[in-house]
Amino acid sequence: MEEKEIIDSTCHCENNCDCKEHSSCDGECHCQEEQLSKKEKKNKHKEQIEVLVKEKEALEEKLRYAQAELINYRKRKEEETSTMLKYANQDLIMELINIVDNFERAIKLDDNDLTDELSKFLAGFKMVYATLTEILRKFGVEEIVRAGEIFDPSLEEALLTDSLDDHEEDEVLEVLLKGYKLKDRVIRPASVKVNKK
Numbered sequence: 001m002e003e004k005e006i007i008d009s010t011c012h013c014e015n016n017c018d019c020k021e022h023s024s025c026d027g028e029c030h031c032q033e034e035q036l037s038k039k040e041k042k043n044k045h046k047e048q049i050e051v052l053v054k055e056k057e058a059l060e061e062k063l064r065y066a067q068a069e070l071i072n073y074r075k076r077k078e079e080e081t082s083t084m085l086k087y088a089n090q091d092l093i094m095e096l097i098n099i100v101d102n103f104e105r106a107i108k109l110d111d112n113d114l115t116d117e118l119s120k121f122l123a124g125f126k127m128v129y130a131t132l133t134e135i136l137r138k139f140g141v142e143e144i145v146r147a148g149e150i151f152d153p154s155l156e157e158a159l160l161t162d163s164l165d166d167h168e169e170d171e172v173l174e175v176l177l178k179g180y181k182l183k184d185r186v187i188r189p190a191s192v193k194v195n196k197k
Contacts (some may be wrong), residue, residue: 093182172194
């Protein structure tokens, strides 16, 4: 029968340490080296965790920023779309206003005591004019009525001035060309004569 070598699992180091992890003792203690390498590993793991935590926080911050940007972008787009829809008819309305101006000029001819034939002819113009102005009102078009008011450069353009003592300074004396608003936007300022002393 062969004799098997029996390995002593107890450590006989000078430090009398309990090296249970070793299956045999070579007489030198490796526990401290292993403990140091474990500490180094723990420190490395802590450093890696700290780096990963910082990266995670940075990514979360970027995500929050991107989400906020997306919300702001959506709001801007909704506002732009809403504004575009609100004033979508502006170009068409501007063209119609020019037609209304011409109708008003023609209708004023009737005020000059012309013949009955012309008055009858202009009666048709007045009906078309009334229909056009009603259509414009339905689409939110308002006339800017400023005669007798103090001049407001956001609503009017001063084309002429006069100097009348019985009127206030900067009072609108006469509207030369009507101004119009589409909903809350001035689409054509009124052309006016203003009093300057």
